[in-house]
Each structure stands twice: as structure tokens, then as C-alpha cells.
Amino acid sequence: MTETRGERKEKTRRAILDAALALSSDTTLVALSLRQVAKEVGIVPTAFYRHFASIDDLGLALVEEALDTLRTLLRELRSSAGQDARTIIDGSVTVLVEQVRQHQAQFAFIARERFAGPPAVREAIARGIGLAERELSTDLAYLPGTDKWSDEDRQTLSSLIVGAMVTTVERLLTAAAGSTAEGRVAASTRAQLRMMVIGAKHWRSTP
Amino acid sequence: MTETRGERKEKTRRAILDAALALSSDTTLVALSLRQVAKEVGIVPTAFYRHFASIDDLGLALVEEALDTLRTLLRELRSSAGQDARTIIDGSVTVLVEQVRQHQAQFAFIARERFAGPPAVREAIARGIGLAERELSTDLAYLPGTDKWSDEDRQTLSSLIVGAMVTTVERLLTAAAGSTAEGRVAASTRAQLRMMVIGAKHWRSTP
DNA sequence: CGTGACAGTGCACACATGTTCACTCAAGCT
DNA sequence: AGCTTGAGTGAACATGTGTGCACTGTCACG
Incomplete structure (x- = not known):
């Protein structure tokens, strides 16, 4: 593997943050849905919780x-x-x-x-x-x-x-x-x- | 009746607008739900459509x-x-x-x-x-x-x-x-x- | 080599959402 | 008096939501 385990994790964490910023730019933070973000990032919704405790945390x-x-x-x-x-x-x-x-x-x-x-x-x-x-x-x-x-x-x-x-x-x-x-x-x-x-x-x- | 038909309609229309303003003050317009507003006003959700074509219209x-x-x-x-x-x-x-x-x-x-x-x-x-x-x-x-x-x-x-x-x-x-x-x-x-x-x-x- | 940690999966649940449709029933007109 | 109009009802729908739980497969370490 070209990437270590921690690097991979950090990478999807970044992807989540980027996707969240991009998606919320269409509307607002309160209108941001976990599932939207997950779909955008390309992970299953529940995997989100490996990186943030909740949507508010995001x-x-x-x-x-x-x-x-x-x-x-x-x-x-x-x-x-x-x-x-x-x-x-x-x-x-x-x-x-x-x-x-x-x-x-x-x-x-x-x-x-x-x-x-x-x-x-x-x-x-x-x-x-x-x-x-x-x-x-x-x-x-x-x-x-x-x-x-x-x-x-x-x-x-x-x-x-x-x-x-x-x-x-x-x-x-x-x-x-x-x-x-x-x-x-x-x-x-x-x-x-x-x-x-x-x-x-x-x-x-x-x- | 002490109120005419039109007056009644205008009254609930006002109530909807007031409730919407009050409810959206907690969050945002995009997070405003028709059903929340309806409940606050005291009408059934579908009655909303007698006053506004959609939530965006509101x-x-x-x-x-x-x-x-x-x-x-x-x-x-x-x-x-x-x-x-x-x-x-x-x-x-x-x-x-x-x-x-x-x-x-x-x-x-x-x-x-x-x-x-x-x-x-x-x-x-x-x-x-x-x-x-x-x-x-x-x-x-x-x-x-x-x-x-x-x-x-x-x-x-x-x-x-x-x-x-x-x-x-x-x-x-x-x-x-x-x-x-x-x-x-x-x-x-x-x-x-x-x-x-x-x-x-x-x-x-x-x- | 074996084993444990753990990012990501897939299914499930209970609930909220907007909008539709056929309906009731009182007000307001002829 | 009779009839129409229309505000409000209630059930139904398809879809989206957050979160829980048991799982898999692979990387990293003893």
C-alpha cells in the first residue's frame, strides 16, 4: 500500500469536511444532511461516525x-x-x-x-x-x-x-x-x- | 358569527406568517417545515395549501x-x-x-x-x-x-x-x-x- | 504467523418531511 | 330555501432523515 492507515483516515476526514463545505454552500449548515455528505464522499452513512461524533460536531x-x-x-x-x-x-x-x-x-x-x-x-x-x-x-x-x-x-x-x-x-x-x-x-x-x-x-x- | 369568511382566512394567513417567522428565528428559512408551522398555527398540514402554493412561496x-x-x-x-x-x-x-x-x-x-x-x-x-x-x-x-x-x-x-x-x-x-x-x-x-x-x-x- | 484494532459495510428501525386526494360542513350568494 | 364555494380535515404516499448493531476485511503490531 502506498498509504498508511492513519493517512487514509485523515484523507476521508478531509473529504468529509470538503464535501460538507461544498454542500452547505448551496444552503446552510442546518440543512446539511449526513447522508448527503456520505454519498458525496463515497462512503456509507454510518462510516461517518468513525470521524465525527455527530453532525453538529462536523x-x-x-x-x-x-x-x-x-x-x-x-x-x-x-x-x-x-x-x-x-x-x-x-x-x-x-x-x-x-x-x-x-x-x-x-x-x-x-x-x-x-x-x-x-x-x-x-x-x-x-x-x-x-x-x-x-x-x-x-x-x-x-x-x-x-x-x-x-x-x-x-x-x-x-x-x-x-x-x-x-x-x-x-x-x-x-x-x-x-x-x-x-x-x-x-x-x-x-x-x-x-x-x-x-x-x-x-x-x-x-x- | 362575529367574523366574515374573508376575515377568518386572512387571520390564519397572518397566523401562518407569524408562526413561520417565529419558528425560522430558531434556525433558518430552509430548515422551516410545513408541518411545524401547521402545528404551531393549529391547523392540519394540508390546510396550509389554501394559503400558499408551496413552502417556498411562504x-x-x-x-x-x-x-x-x-x-x-x-x-x-x-x-x-x-x-x-x-x-x-x-x-x-x-x-x-x-x-x-x-x-x-x-x-x-x-x-x-x-x-x-x-x-x-x-x-x-x-x-x-x-x-x-x-x-x-x-x-x-x-x-x-x-x-x-x-x-x-x-x-x-x-x-x-x-x-x-x-x-x-x-x-x-x-x-x-x-x-x-x-x-x-x-x-x-x-x-x-x-x-x-x-x-x-x-x-x-x-x- | 497470528491476532487485535478499526475504517468501512449493510441492514434495520422509528420518525419527519412535502404533496395528493377525496371528504366535510358552514358561510355567503342567488 | 337551495346551492355553490372553499377553509379545514384525515388518511395515504414516497422519500429522506439520524442512529444502532452485527458484520467484514485489511493494515499494523506483538
Whole structure:
């Protein structure tokens, strides 16, 4: 045999996860049926239980993976440094588009299940996005300009930016890769980020 | 009889719509079963067909109603005039919170089905939000400051604002009515809108 | 070489689903 | 008063669902 026992197992586990992601993209996680997945993978329904304790478990594993790519996106965004605001923005949007295209299915999954998924899934996604906001917020504490702001103001700006990013991801998901629509979304997002930065630059807290 | 035949029919039709909205709030539209709805309403499953041609038809009627309350929100927002930017923003956020609280289930439905619903539903919701963006964009053409802008810039600002509004609605839905969390969301949104307005005020298009 | 672990099989069960059909029986018209 | 219309009924259907249980065959290890 060219494959060891453990490798084979991992392979069908992957196949199950992939099939589940593909099938749920037509509808939703709650509408995902064990038997559909099994048929797609090419195993008998009961063999599914060799890999997951239940169908809910599958959903949890799926969201875990999706959040992993979310965290990857965040890491990439933070490491795509730049000198002035302009280049930071341009680079960030480029990274965003790239990552969304590269992991389209995962981001679509997150967008779908963010409000439609089971409670545990919804909460996990909310935590992921909340984390992004907090990270950006603390990053802002070290940036010239916002370093003098109050925590509250930084959180406000951070949630505004993250919100715009989420909206952009959602827009990208409905635009075909490499289409003019995609270009428009990217350009629009860049403009929006610049607008926000300008707003932040002239911001004076008025409680 | 205290009720006419037509009134009775309309009454159970309403009951079906209400039950469907309530039941789908636990999961999703696609996971909504005819028999669940029928049981909740107190009619036999087959009686359902006297009111809707199919379960998909129900979904369409549901989204139609939800979009109606969305349009109501937009109308309320536009009519809640004010003098300076500050009072316009404050009034708008107040209206937004009010409307979301008053039609919580409908807005939750929209948030859920926006990406998880069947294609027809998703497209209907996207059209509704697109309409909001276009309306705001044309409104901006008559406001001092943005009246001199290019259409493109106005669309960019409009989509930014609408996006922030959508995000705010989503945040409100996860915050309890009258809670301190709700107050924080409202305050944060007001600050964000002010930030955006400031950004717009100092905006110079850089193509 | 022999033996145990275990991924995958096949059958079974009990239950839920959407939709059909012929029906009842009261309201509302002529 | 008589007759039609139509909201609601109840049984039936074919199909899909999750999960339990005894099984097989092969890989990996003592």
C-alpha cells in the first residue's frame, strides 16, 4: 500500500469536511444532511461516525477551520506593513481580496453562518470578529495620531474599520473573481478607508 | 358569527406568517417545515395549501413583508430631518434603534437570510439594501458639500454609511433591548457617523 | 504467523418531511 | 330555501432523515 492507515483516515476526514463545505454552500449548515455528505464522499452513512461524533460536531470542526483562515487573514493584514496611510490601505485591500479569493468557500461559510448558524457557531464567529476589533484597537494605540485617543474612541474607530472590512468581504463574495465588479469593490473600499482615516485625523472626541 | 369568511382566512394567513417567522428565528428559512408551522398555527398540514402554493412561496411572502419594514425604516430615516449634521445623526440613530426594536423579528430575519436564504430571497434582500444605497446617494446630491462631488464619490460614501447602518442593526440584534450594550452600540454608531461626516467634509477625490 | 484494532459495510428501525386526494360542513350568494 | 364555494380535515404516499448493531476485511503490531 502506498498509504498508511492513519493517512487514509485523515484523507476521508478531509473529504468529509470538503464535501460538507461544498454542500452547505448551496444552503446552510442546518440543512446539511449526513447522508448527503456520505454519498458525496463515497462512503456509507454510518462510516461517518468513525470521524465525527455527530453532525453538529462536523459543523463545529467546519467553523474551526473557517476561523483559522480568518485568523490567517488577520495575520497577513497586520504583517502587510507600509509607510504612510495610503500604502497601508492599498496593501491591506490587496491582501484582503487575495485572501478572500484564495479561501472563498470558507469566507462564504462565515458570512452565511454568522447569523444563520447554530448558537455555538454564531458565538464562535462573533468571537473571531470581536478579536479582530480588539487587535486593531490595540494596534491603534501605537499609531501616531490615535495613540493619544481614549480607549473608547479607538474601539469606535476599530469597529468602524472592521465593519467596513466585513462588508467588503461580503461584497467580494457576490462579485466574480477578476471581474470589473471586484475592481470596483476594491477601489470603493480603498476610498472608504481613506475617508475614515481622514475623519479620524480630524477627530475630536465630543462626549 | 362575529367574523366574515374573508376575515377568518386572512387571520390564519397572518397566523401562518407569524408562526413561520417565529419558528425560522430558531434556525433558518430552509430548515422551516410545513408541518411545524401547521402545528404551531393549529391547523392540519394540508390546510396550509389554501394559503400558499408551496413552502417556498411562504418564504417569498415572508421576505416581502420584511422588506416592507425595511422600506418603512428608510422612509422614517429620510423624514427625520434636522438642521446640522449632529442633530441629523442623533435623530437617525434614534429612529434606527426604535425601528429595529419595534420590528426585531423582521430585521433578524433579513440578517439571517441575507446570505443563508435561497437565491431568490438573497437577491430580494440585496436589491433592498442596494436601493437604500442609491437613495442615500441621490440625497447626497442635494446636500451642501457632497453636491459638488462626483457620482462615484457619493456612491462610495453612501455605501460606507449604509454598511455602517447594516452593521449597527446586526449589533443591535445581539444586544438586549434597553440594555447598556444597546446604549453603547447607539453611541458608537453616532460617533462613527460623525467620523465619516468629518472624513467626507475634508475629502478630496484622488483617482 | 497470528491476532487485535478499526475504517468501512449493510441492514434495520422509528420518525419527519412535502404533496395528493377525496371528504366535510358552514358561510355567503342567488 | 337551495346551492355553490372553499377553509379545514384525515388518511395515504414516497422519500429522506439520524442512529444502532452485527458484520467484514485489511493494515499494523506483538
